[in-house]
Amino acid sequence: ELDDEALGWFSRRLPWGSYGMLARASLSAPTLGLALARWCRHHALLTDDILPHLHTEGEQAALVITEQRDLGALREFCLVSTLRNALGLASWFIDSRLPVLAADFPFAAPPHAQAYGVLFSGPTRFQAPHAAVHFDARYLALPITRDEAAMRQMLQHALPLTVRQYRRDRLLVQRVRQVLAALPSATHSAHTLAEQLHVSARTLHRQLKEEGASLQSLKDEVRKSRAIDLLHRSDRPIKQVAQAAGFASEKSFIRAFRSWTGQSPAEFRRSARAVAP
CATH class of the missing domain: 1.10.10.60 (Homeodomain-like)
Known part of the structure; x- marks a missing residue:
């Protein structure tokens, strides 16, 4: 009904196919690290309301979201869904679960905080400076295993990647x-x-x-x-x-x-x- 893949989160709507375009733009990357870096960079072309970026320090990596404006009532839904979308796509790219060591969110624990244990495998920390998911940096070196044919098929049934944990863990x-x-x-x-x-x-x-x-x-x-x-x-x-x-x-x-x-x-x-x- 909204014709907005961002479901009303951002100051302008994202036409249907926007996140599919992001996925395709990262498909040719040789490794997950480069694919996620591209995804973050290209996401900023769709909207500057949030800025995702990939941060690596030692043996741990993090996908971090910086908020550029007040996201209003949909703030929680936006941050959670954006991170789950990126994790689902990353897992699909390498045909492997990307286990979350910790998830951070910059707001107080909501009444439904227990649901975060289903969405993110590691502990969830509220009142953090930024929204972020932390994971083992070794996953960034895994090669992208998908091709264009697999991408077309995945995009027809993309929702499960966002809402379900990928089962296989190659590391x-x-x-x-x-x-x-x-x-x-x-x-x-x-x-x-x-x-x-x-x-x-x-x-x-x-x-x-x-x-x-x-x-x-x-x-x-x-x-x-x-x-x-x-x-x-x-x-x-x-x-x-x-x-x-x-x-x-x-x-x-x-x-x-x-x-x-x-x-x-x-x-x-x-x-x-x-x-x-």
Whole structure:
């Protein structure tokens, strides 16, 4: 009825197809980082009521919205919808979920604040300086996997990308490895890991399986790497190496290490040092 893809948010209407044009303008970018930078730049050509921009600092990136005028009664709807639109398109570009580490909004928590947990996977912070979503910067390096034919098909059914979380996460295996390696001596259950990654334990298992991995195999990989490093570089007793690698007992560590290498930890240490220069 409005003939306005911005649904009345901005000082001028956006003709039907405006956001499709933004998507097409970013399609030829080689990586998600360049695609999102283009999307932000071209969005400013449609309206200067808000200015989206991509900010990267260290291992974290953020899509930030600066408000250029008073958005009035539709302010919340505008900021939330614009960020969800960008996240949905970004996820579609790389065929991967883009997990939100935190979402910021520059207004008080509304009565329906619980709904934000459905729209954004990470914690939501209200009364922030700007509206923004924060995510792992490694996703920016992922290549764009779509073509024009896929774009035409997507634009016919674009709404689900805005309102639903993309299921697949192409960097989930790397993210799990990072959490495990950060605290190798901790006991990591599926539930505690899922909480840190802002997914359910069921989703964690399913997505790891889709990526050809399992939680146990990733745990073993990190434990093995940690144990080998300690056996090479330290004189710690085997019991301490076992604890540092996340094993509850020395016996279980020796049994696992033998299955990985065909040697006991003590035998491995002696053979490694025998060939060391």
